[in-house]
Amino acid sequence: xxxxxxxxxxxxxxxxxxxxxxxxxxxxxxxxxxxxxxxxxxxxxxxxxxxxxxxxxxxxxxxxxxxxxxxxxxxxxxxxxxxxxxxxxxxxxxxxxxxxx
Amino acid sequence: xxxxxxxxxxxxxxxxxxxxxxxxxxxxxxxxxxxxxxxxxxxxxxxxxxxxxxxxxxxxxxxxxxxxxxxxxxxxxxxxxxxxxxxxxxxxxxxxxxxxxxxxxxxxxxxxxxxxxxxxxxxxxxxxxxxxxxxxxxxxxxxxxxxxxxxxxxxxxxxxxxxxxxxxxxxxxxxxxxxxxxxxx
Numbered sequence: 001x002x003x004x005x006x007x008x009x010x011x012x013x014x015x016x017x018x019x020x021x022x023x024x025x026x027x028x029x030x031x032x033x034x035x036x037x038x039x040x041x042x043x044x045x046x047x048x049x050x051x052x053x054x055x056x057x058x059x060x061x062x063x064x065x066x067x068x069x070x071x072x073x074x075x076x077x078x079x080x081x082x083x084x085x086x087x088x089x090x091x092x093x094x095x096x097x098x099x100x101x
Numbered sequence: 102x103x104x105x106x107x108x109x110x111x112x113x114x115x116x117x118x119x120x121x122x123x124x125x126x127x128x129x130x131x132x133x134x135x136x137x138x139x140x141x142x143x144x145x146x147x148x149x150x151x152x153x154x155x156x157x158x159x160x161x162x163x164x165x166x167x168x169x170x171x172x173x174x175x176x177x178x179x180x181x182x183x184x185x186x187x188x189x190x191x192x193x194x195x196x197x198x199x200x201x202x203x204x205x206x207x208x209x210x211x212x213x214x215x216x217x218x219x220x221x222x223x224x225x226x227x228x229x230x231x232x233x234x235x236x237x238x239x240x241x242x243x244x245x246x247x248x249x250x251x252x253x254x255x256x257x258x259x260x261x262x263x264x265x266x267x268x269x270x271x272x273x274x275x276x277x278x279x280x281x282x283x284x285x286x
Contacts, residue, residue, distance in 0.1 A: 004103045011116065018117040022124040029124075037123050087117065090110040097107035 005086040007055045012040055013048050017083045020058060020075035028061065028074030049073055057082055126238050132180035133241070134283035139172045141276030144223075148269035152262055158215065162222075170196050199229065216264060220256040223272045224249050240286060244279040248272055 008017050015038040019029060029037070035045050052058040057079030061072045075083070105113075147165035151158050177188040207213040207221050227245040234241030251271035259267040 004105065006103050009103045009105075009113075011113075014113060015116060015120050018120040019124050022121045033127070037120060037127065087114070090114050093105065093110040094107050094114070 003085075004089050005082050007051065007057065008082060008086045010048070012038060012044065013052055014086075015039075016045070016048060016052060016073070017057065017075065017079060017086075020073060021080055021083045023075070025077070025080065026074065028059070028072040031071040031073065034073055052079065055079075055082075128180070129186065129237050130240065130283045130286065132176055132186075133237075134280040135176050135180075136173050137244075137276045137280030137283065139176070140169050141273045141278075141280060143169055143172070143273075144276060145269045145273030148219075148265045148273060152265040152269075155215070155262070166200070199225075216256070219264060219268055220252050223252045223268065227252075240279075240283055244275075244283075247279070248275045251275060 008014055016034065019034060019037050023029065031045070034040075034049075035042065038045065040048070049058060049060065053060050056076060059074045059076050061074065063070050063072070143165050147161055150161045154161070174188045174192070177186060177192070181187045203222065203225050206225075207218055211217070211221075213221060227249045230241045230245030230248075234243075234245060248271065252268065255264055255267040255271055
């Protein structure tokens with residue numbers, strides 16, 4: 001039976017993981033870029049990134065570019081694995097229904 | 102444990118697909134913006150050099166075009182891992198066919214003068230931006246049409262050698278500004 005990942009399942013966290021997973025391993029997305037891609041607000045995105053980081057699914061790197069603080073979020077290998085399993089489970093649910101999603 | 106129905110699962114997969122497309126497009130825009138800024142600098146330099154030394158026009162534009170292809174090839178190759186777009190034999194062949202057809206039009210069929218050449222190449226280039234935009238994102242179409250329009254305005258309304266300076270600003274400057282804009286979208 002398909003087991004969905006409770007942490008990734010939340011719609012915004014799913015979008016965050018999908019965006020980070022689309023990058024080559026080790027590469028991350030800057031906070032404002034991620035915000036634009038997922039359509040989230042600052043506070044909302046920050047909170048969900050925190051949840052993903054606590055689960056060990058993403059890494060957060062804070063640095064200064066000039067005088068501006070910049071936060072980069074990267075999917076960890078554990079996060080990539082969990083995301084791949086979550087996607088496989090979604091596909092399994094559709095396949096089990098005969099593909100009539 | 103979370104359970105969902107097939108409809109919700111399909112919706113989630115659709116969301117994922119859309120985000121993946123958005124990320125890919127953003128990476129393509131990243132590389133394209135670098136290519137545009139580099140091309141813009143080369144075009145500004147080419148037009149200004151042509152304005153100052155019209156006798157060497159052929160050498161100037163040969164150099165600009167060779168550098169343009171070399172820079173584009175280098176940037177596409179460096180960004181291939183992120184975009185999935187490679188500068189391979191087909192890309193090189195596409196450039197060669199592009200230039201061959203352009204030379205055929207303006208040198209064999211048309212016998213264009215310097216002014217016509219100055220308008221033809223940017224319009225011809227931008228036509229391909231517009232076509233590429235149909236697959237890679239509408240920003241290319243907007244940029245392509247914008248520069249074509251500015252080129253036509255210059256061709257019809259800017260007289261004499263000042264046309265080269267107009268093209269340095271409209272085509273070269275347009276590419277640089279477009280590249281900077283593309284980075285932000």
